[in-house]
Amino acid sequence: MFxxxxxxxxxxxxxxxxxxxxxxxxxxxxxxxxxRSQAILRKVLTGDNGIVTRHLALDHLQQAFEITxxxxxARFREHAPRLAAQAAERALAAAKTSPAEIDAILIxxxxxxxxxGLTSYASELLGLRSxxxxxxxxxxxxxxxxxxxxxxxxxxxxxxxxRVLSICVEVCSAAFYLDDDAGVLISACLFxxxxxxxxxxxxxxxxxxxxxxxxxxxxxxxDRDRLRxxxxxxxxxNILTPEVPxxxxxxxGAVLDDTLARNQLSRSQISGWILHPGxxxxxxxxxEKLSLSGHEVRWSEAVLREYGNMSSSSVWFVLQAALAEGxxxxxxxxxxxxxxxxxxxALLEVD
Numbered sequence: 001m002f003x004x005x006x007x008x009x010x011x012x013x014x015x016x017x018x019x020x021x022x023x024x025x026x027x028x029x030x031x032x033x034x035x036r037s038q039a040i041l042r043k044v045l046t047g048d049n050g051i052v053t054r055h056l057a058l059d060h061l062q063q064a065f066e067i068t069x070x071x072x073x074a075r076f077r078e079h080a081p082r083l084a085a086q087a088a089e090r091a092l093a094a095a096k097t098s099p100a101e102i103d104a105i106l107i108x109x110x111x112x113x114x115x116x117g118l119t120s121y122a123s124e125l126l127g128l129r130s131x132x133x134x135x136x137x138x139x140x141x142x143x144x145x146x147x148x149x150x151x152x153x154x155x156x157x158x159x160x161x162x163r164v165l166s167i168c169v170e171v172c173s174a175a176f177y178l179d180d181d182a183g184v185l186i187s188a189c190l191f192x193x194x195x196x197x198x199x200x201x202x203x204x205x206x207x208x209x210x211x212x213x214x215x216x217x218x219x220x221x222x223d224r225d226r227l228r229x230x231x232x233x234x235x236x237x238n239i240l241t242p243e244v245p246x247x248x249x250x251x252x253g254a255v256l257d258d259t260l261a262r263n264q265l266s267r268s269q270i271s272g273w274i275l276h277p278g279x280x281x282x283x284x285x286x287x288e289k290l291s292l293s294g295h296e297v298r299w300s301e302a303v304l305r306e307y308g309n310m311s312s313s314s315v316w317f318v319l320q321a322a323l324a325e326g327x328x329x330x331x332x333x334x335x336x337x338x339x340x341x342x343x344x345x346a347l348l349e350v351d
Contacts, residue, residue: 003210003319006091007086007087008316009195010055013056014055017051017189044190051305081121088167088197099127102164104132106137106167107122110141118169143343170191175191179237212346216345221340224339247341251341253290273300275335279309332348
């Protein structure tokens with residue numbers, strides 16, 4: 001399977017962490033938090049947490065405090081289809097592929113729910129054929145890009161499709177929740193909104209060759225409560241624990257080593273590292289576990305700095321950045337991880 005075109009999209013409004021802190025501090029909601037919670041918010045939004053700006057589906061930051069099931073659902077319903085379609089249009093253009101050539105569309109998300117799913121809305125906006133195979137994938141959190149690709153690979157390998165459109169879209173601002181739990185507060189300061197898309201084919205095109213060669217996954221149900229969503233008062237509430245960076249590092253290392261062994265490769269042969277930018281501490285843990293330099297994780301750090309953690313769509317921004325920079329070819333490792341606790345990886349061969 002070849003990745004023949006990539007596209008990304010974000011909401012038009014971008015906010016700095018300092019703007020978020022100023023708005024939050026002056027809000028009536030801030031006064032309700034305990035002193036400990038206020039200190040956490042101050043530290044995350046004004047300190048060096050690896051994030052400078054985030055794109056949010058908000059016309060103004062005060063909307064972040066409008067937290068009701070109806071308001072958040074409306075935000076997802078308005079922005080998720082649009083972002084998915086924008087990223088897909090850019091991927092199609094990069095792949096020199098028309099909407100009529102798409103045989104299947106797969107969309108992953110965890111920040112909202114629609115029935116019919118996002119594939120219905122995105123297919124309409126893109127003008128896809130009425131007989132397109134549409135699959136909505138939900139509940140896989142930040143790691144969803146890799147299972148999405150694995151599904152597309154199976155469709156292509158079975159000969160059912162010639163072109164598959166793979167999309168991840170997250171409106172994290174439609175899943176904000178505020179209380180005095182440290183994980184909830186950090187989540188509100190960490191996540192941003194965005195979409196990533198790719199056109200996939202069994203054959204390469206005239207662009208740079210990016211071929212999926214192998215992959216692997218790891219599921220740790222015993223650690224499910226370390227990172228997941230729960231429902232509370234009709235709202236999605238993110239459970240985020242301090243163990244996540246070490247869990248991510250251990251899991252990525254295990255999946256990587258297993259995949260390399262199956263393909264008779266060593267870590268030293270990996271020339272490109274496409275890592276999900278889950279947060280500053282996550283990237284630091286990955287660097288330590290994999291013995292990586294700052295230069296080797298520069299694309300992940302750059303995406304985190306400009307966009308924050310966009311959940312499942314983030315890894316597409318990282319891959320796009322590496323390709324845009326003209327990173328050296330060879331074996332690349334692309335990995336995502338999240339709720340479950342789950343971890344996924346793909347061995348890419350890049351010319």
